[in-house]
Amino acid sequence: MSDMSVLSHEYKTASDLSQSISDALITLKKARYNVPGRETIDAEQLNRSRQDIAKILTALVGQLSHSGGQYFEGGDIVQIPGAFVGRLRTERRGDLAYYLDDLSHIAAQLQREPLQLSDDDLALLDHLATLADAEASRVFRRLMRI
Amino acid sequence: MERFLHGLLQDLERQCSTLRDHLATIATDREVSFYAMTAYQKVERVRRKTLQLLADPDLDKPEILPNYLQLYKRWNEEVRIVESYPFPFVERYAESDRQITRFCQRLAQQVGWPLPAPLVATFSHQYYWTVAEFNLICVPAIEGKMLLSQPDLCHELGHILLLAYKSLFVKEFLQALAKYIRQEQRRVKNEQRPSQYGPLYDHLLEQWTDAWLLEFVADMIATYLVGPAFGWQHLRLCMGNNQAIYHPGLGDTAEHPADEARLRGIIAVLEQMGALEAKDQIRDLWDRYLTVCGETRPPDYEVCYPQSLIELLARHVVKVCRSLDLRGFDQAQGFQGDIPSLLNEAWERFLANPQTYADWEHSQLEALWQELGTNQS
Numbered sequence: 394m395s396d397m398s399v400l401s402h403e404y405k406t407a408s409d410l411s412q413s414i415s416d417a418l419i420t421l422k423k424a425r426y427n428v429p430g431r432e433t434i435d436a437e438q439l440n441r442s443r444q445d446i447a448k449i450l451t452a453l454v455g456q457l458s459h460s461g462g463q464y465f466e467g468g469d470i471v472q473i474p475g476a477f478v479g480r481l482r483t484e485r486r487g488d489l490a491y492y493l494d495d496l497s498h499i500a501a502q503l504q505r506e507p508l509q510l511s512d513d514d515l516a517l518l519d520h521l522a523t524l525a526d527a528e529a530s531r532v533f534r535r536l537m538r539i
Numbered sequence: 540m541e542r543f544l545h546g547l548l549q550d551l552e553r554q555c556s557t558l559r560d561h562l563a564t565i566a567t568d569r570e571v572s573f574y575a576m577t578a579y580q581k582v583e584r585v586r587r588k589t590l591q592l593l594a595d596p597d598l599d600k601p602e603i604l605p606n607y608l609q610l611y612k613r614w615n616e617e618v619r620i621v622e623s624y625p626f627p628f629v630e631r632y633a634e635s636d637r638q639i640t641r642f643c644q645r646l647a648q649q650v651g652w653p654l655p656a657p658l659v660a661t662f663s664h665q666y667y668w669t670v671a672e673f674n675l676i677c678v679p680a681i682e683g684k685m686l687l688s689q690p691d692l693c694h695e696l697g698h699i700l701l702l703a704y705k706s707l708f709v710k711e712f713l714q715a716l717a718k719y720i721r722q723e724q725r726r727v728k729n730e731q732r733p734s735q736y737g738p739l740y741d742h743l744l745e746q747w748t749d750a751w752l753l754e755f756v757a758d759m760i761a762t763y764l765v766g767p768a769f770g771w772q773h774l775r776l777c778m779g780n781n782q783a784i785y786h787p788g789l790g791d792t793a794e795h796p797a798d799e800a801r802l803r804g805i806i807a808v809l810e811q812m813g814a815l816e817a818k819d820q821i822r823d824l825w826d827r828y829l830t831v832c833g834e835t836r837p838p839d840y841e842v843c844y845p846q847s848l849i850e851l852l853a854r855h856v857v858k859v860c861r862s863l864d865l866r867g868f869d870q871a872q873g874f875q876g877d878i879p880s881l882l883n884e885a886w887e888r889f890l891a892n893p894q895t896y897a898d899w900e901h902s903q904l905e906a907l908w909q910e911l912g913t914n915q916s
Contacts, residue, residue: 394668395668396794399795402698423597426602430597459744476749482741523605526612529616
């Protein structure tokens with residue numbers, strides 16, 4: 394009945410999204426850059442990260458274009474906070490159609506072999522990670538009344 | 540920066556250890572041990588992930604640093620949440636909590652609750668709330684034990700059920716909602732609406748998906764479980780606070796949908812389940828309340844809460860609850876000690892004669908606490 398119940402639910406959605414993007418991006422970056430930790434990533438982990446990000450991007454394209462049917466992939470729910478989508482929509486108001494193309498392009502790239510993500514692709518994914526991080530922090534502060 | 544993050548991670552690991560050790564030493568009361576263990580496991584998971592990250596050879600790589608920092612924030616938040624919610628629930632569990640927890644367990648058992656019954660605490664200063672992820676509910680110290688307000692406990696149960704079966708409850712509806720917003724946006728494009736409505740519809744969609752849908756579903760699950768008692772309690776709550784009935788409207792931001800729309804959601808479930816007489820009585824009293832308080836419906840209000848969407852959601856929630864084999868109020872047995880029946884009887888008696896109600900409630904609660912094996916009235 395109080396806002397707490399909804400906020401705790403909202404926080405979980407926002408936090409799960411932020412962690413999914415950050416986790417997957419760390420794996421993708423390790424694979425992309427020649428860093429010592431690259432050897433610790435196995436094929437299964439890399440594949441899972443690619444799938445996770447691709448699902449999020451597909452769901453995001455669906456929500457940004459109000460097509461609704463893209464909220465789910467294979468029966469699973471891909472939860473993206475509406476406030477996150479709203480911020481992105483406001484930010485990309487001038488070039489939303491191009492932005493949707495970019496998101497779809499990266500989602501397709503993630504399914505292809507061999508994995509080829511450009512610096513621009515990674516920068517776009519990093520921006521999503523930053524937005525998801527900001528949204529999770531915003532809801533957390535409201536939940537904890539900080 | 541890298542060095543500072545390293546220090547923060549070490550600090551987080553230490554805090555996890557401290558919290559975990561506190562949770563481990565809490566007395567093994569059978570009603571709280573499961574919740575203490577859940578919180579323990581959560582903190583221990585964060586601690587292990589933190590240790591793993593501390594050993595990551597790429598922790599100092601500037602290309603990845605922002606993502607490591609994001610993970611640190613989430614883990615730190617998780618620990619703060621365990622410290623703020625599950626920890627005080629289990630550490631301070633008292634006889635008054637046991638009473639209402641057992642009440643909730645009894646209710647859960649009677650309605651065929653498909654999840655473990657939640658732990659309920661009685662120290663809330665924010666009315667009823669839940670942290671569904673941890674299966675915890677908090678209720679006010681006094682009101683939380685009155686029969687008239689117990690339907691609100693069912694609303695919180697609704698949040699917990701929704702989190703566990705989110706896809707089942709919201710998938711179909713979100714598609715209908717997106718379709719509705721598309722239709723409204725088309726009206727803007729066709730110049731049937733001023734262009735400034737475009738962003739308002741986007742905001743409306745955000746409000747529904749992030750917050751209002753959760754509240755409507757929790758209301759509808761509560762109505763499914765206890766029927767008219769939840770409708771009457773909604774009226775009691777509306778009349779007892781000064782929230783505007785039609786707020787939030789188009790362009791407004793709030794975690795809860797408007798009280799008027801919530802009532803329509805409750806009515807839709809009652810109608811769907813055949814409680815037509817009770818539905819009419821609740822609607823009649825509500826209409827009289829609207830006349831007395833004299834609030835007027837703001838422009839575009841109906842756009843926010845279309846009746847067709849509310850009815851669609853009500854039908855769907857009832858269908859999902861039936862598919863989960865939850866016992867609806869329409870299937871209540873009415874036997875002695877049946878809680879949904881007791882809550883409805885309480886409301887019937889209160890409406891019939893508020894003067895004699897208090898004595899009746901007192902005797903019912905005395906008997907109930909005794910039966911549940913708790914020793915405080």
